[in-house]
Amino acid sequence: MSPRSPAANAILSLLAERDEGRTICPSEAARMVDAAGWRDAMPQAHAAARELVAEGAVVLTQGGDVVAPDAVVGAYRIRKA
Helix, strand or coil: CCCCCHHHHHHHHHHHHCCCCCCCHHHHHHHHHCCHHHHHHHHHHHHHHHHHHCCEEEEEEEEEEEECCCCCCCCEEEECC
C-alpha cells in the first residue's frame, strides 16, 4: 500500500476525533491541508475520500444514506466504514 495523501490523512484524523457514527464534510479535510487555500484543496479532499472508500476505510453519505462515489450528486459527508 502506498503512503496516504495529506488529504486522506486529514480525513482519517478528523474521523478519529469524532464519536462513532458521526461524519465530516470534505471541506474540513481541505482546510486541514491548506487553511488559506482550502477551496483549491477540495479536489484533493474529494479524491482522497474516493480512495478511502475503495480501501473500505470510509463511506460517503447523503441525507444519512450511504452512497457510492459515482452516485454522489452535490454535497456529501464522510463517515468511518
